[in-house]
Amino acid sequence: MIKVENLSKSFGQKRAVDGISFEVAKGEVLGFLGPNGAGKSTTMRMITGFIPASAGSVSVCGLDVLEHPIEVKRRIGYLPEAAPSYTDMSVLSFLKFAAGMRGLRGEGRRNAIRRVVELCHLENVLGQTIDTLSKGFRHRTCLAQALVHDPEVLILDEPTDGLDPNQKHEVRTLIRRMGESKAIIFSTHILEEVEEACTRAIIIDRGRIVANGTPQELKARAPSGKLDDFFRSITRSDVVEKAA
Amino acid sequence: MSHWAAISTIAKRELSAYFESPVAYVFLVIFLLLAGFFTFTFGGFFERGEASLAALFNWLPWLFLFLVPAVGMRLWSEERRLGTIELLLTMPVSAWQAILGKFLASWAFLIIALALTFPIIITVNWLGDPDNGVIASGYIGAALLAGAYLAISSMTSALTRNQVIAFILAVVLCLLLILVGFSPVTDLLSRWASPWLVEAVTRFSVLTHYDGFQKGVLDSRGVLYFLSVIAFTLFATGVVIRNHRA
Numbered sequence: 195m196i197k198v199e200n201l202s203k204s205f206g207q208k209r210a211v212d213g214i215s216f217e218v219a220k221g222e223v224l225g226f227l228g229p230n231g232a233g234k235s236t237t238m239r240m241i242t243g244f245i246p247a248s249a250g251s252v253s254v255c256g257l258d259v260l261e262h263p264i265e266v267k268r269r270i271g272y273l274p275e276a277a278p279s280y281t282d283m284s285v286l287s288f289l290k291f292a293a294g295m296r297g298l299r300g301e302g303r304r305n306a307i308r309r310v311v312e313l314c315h316l317e318n319v320l321g322q323t324i325d326t327l328s329k330g331f332r333h334r335t336c337l338a339q340a341l342v343h344d345p346e347v348l349i350l351d352e353p354t355d356g357l358d359p360n361q362k363h364e365v366r367t368l369i370r371r372m373g374e375s376k377a378i379i380f381s382t383h384i385l386e387e388v389e390e391a392c393t394r395a396i397i398i399d400r401g402r403i404v405a406n407g408t409p410q411e412l413k414a415r416a417p418s419g420k421l422d423d424f425f426r427s428i429t430r431s432d433v434v435e436k437a438a
Numbered sequence: 439m440s441h442w443a444a445i446s447t448i449a450k451r452e453l454s455a456y457f458e459s460p461v462a463y464v465f466l467v468i469f470l471l472l473a474g475f476f477t478f479t480f481g482g483f484f485e486r487g488e489a490s491l492a493a494l495f496n497w498l499p500w501l502f503l504f505l506v507p508a509v510g511m512r513l514w515s516e517e518r519r520l521g522t523i524e525l526l527l528t529m530p531v532s533a534w535q536a537i538l539g540k541f542l543a544s545w546a547f548l549i550i551a552l553a554l555t556f557p558i559i560i561t562v563n564w565l566g567d568p569d570n571g572v573i574a575s576g577y578i579g580a581a582l583l584a585g586a587y588l589a590i591s592s593m594t595s596a597l598t599r600n601q602v603i604a605f606i607l608a609v610v611l612c613l614l615l616i617l618v619g620f621s622p623v624t625d626l627l628s629r630w631a632s633p634w635l636v637e638a639v640t641r642f643s644v645l646t647h648y649d650g651f652q653k654g655v656l657d658s659r660g661v662l663y664f665l666s667v668i669a670f671t672l673f674a675t676g677v678v679i680r681n682h683r684a
Contacts, residue, residue, distance in 0.1 A: 267530040278521030294447040
């Protein structure tokens with residue numbers, strides 16, 4: 195469903211993403227791991243068509259992102275990093291707007307909103323201004339926006355960031371369940387999440403893929419059998435780099 | 439989804455965003471207070487001894503100079519500050535639909551503000567016998583002027599996530615478009631520049647074209663001028679947004 199080939203992105207002299215290739219099939223949940231600044235968000239932004247690639251190509255459901263941007267965007271649900279939303283709006287009007295932008299009207303829109311409100315547990319805050327919500331609710335409001343049109347492909351940039359442990363668990367369960375019928379990419383810093391929710395994981399470091407496999411395979415590559423240790427052994431901390 | 443459905447969904451959200459926050463009401467009250475104040479004091483509404491809205495329309499280019507950028511400054515800088523630009527542009531719409539939708543909503547808001555000056559029309563019609571055709575063309579000119587200022591504000595707003603910078607840049611650009619046709623400036627210019635140059639420069643001014651409408655002349659060149667300023671600056675907005683993402 196998602197096919198990324200030799201994707202690269204440069205910002206001036208800096209090469210943020212350097213020739214990465216991978217595929218995600220329907221029914222797969224791909225965990226995207228890497229230190230801060232490794233190029234995770236940049237890659238996701240290129241897949242969603244928010245920023246153009248410097249080189250390489252992305253296709254979603256067989257459609258090239260640059261050639262058919264609107265068709266591709268129709269098929270993707272996207273949760274950007276830090277879960278932005280129009281903070282002056284109420285949760286309900288924000289979701290109505292998102293559904294409207296996805297071409298949903300009337301009964302179809304009402305049903306779609308009811309479905310995501312239930313899925314993301316937003317029943318009690320529907321009339322509230324997003325500004326007044328806690329971080330967890332804001333996050334779930336933005337997640338609901340990404341799910342409202344029941345997309346075939348989900349791109350979630352740190353979907354559990356800022357949630358409490360219960361909410362984290364719930365979002366992971368949701369991702370795993372939705373992954374059965376969709377193609378999902380999500381990025382995270384939390385390694386246990388990968389074991390809990392992903393069918394496969396990619397670790398990227400400084401714009402390159404340094405590991406690609408099932409969580410079990412990756413764990414097996416560390417002598418201790420821990421994903422943490424494997425992660426640390428193949429990625430470099432920017433703190434260490436500066437010291438050296 | 440058709441082009442128009444996407445544009446109108448964006449426009450509706452933008453317009454309701456004005457009215458869901460205090461921005462709209464603060465703006466409307468201040469605009470109407472100032473418009474009334476200028477019309478009846480500096481404008482010399484009663485002293486003119488004529489039944490017209492000239493007292494209002496003469497001041498509008500200066501009043502709009504500050505108030506329109508205040509409406510337009512948040513158009514894109516707010517999207518960038520909140521990060522919602524990433525949501526908006528990953529929904530199935532093209533950038534030009536988003537630019538147009540947001541612009542049309544704010545323009546509609548400004549036209550609502552203009553329409554709320556109707557008590558002055560009633561007043562002149564009650565006190566005298568004005569030429570309502572001239573008044574109508576005056577309003578069309580005012581709406582086009584507001585649109586041009588707004589499109590300029592849209593462009594400066596796309597340049598920065600800081601609304602204050604967007605506001606100041608827009609005011610400076612709009613002021614420039616006033617001054618090149620403002621008689622104290624053109625008089626100064628005509629002392630050393632050849633008449634054709636002065637003439638050419640004043641053609642670029644919003645005042646030159648705006649004044650035509652106030653005389654009751656619905657000049658197609660005037661309409662074309664304002665629409666080209668709008669089209670050009672909205673196009674520039676698109677270029678800025680695209681470059682920012684690349």
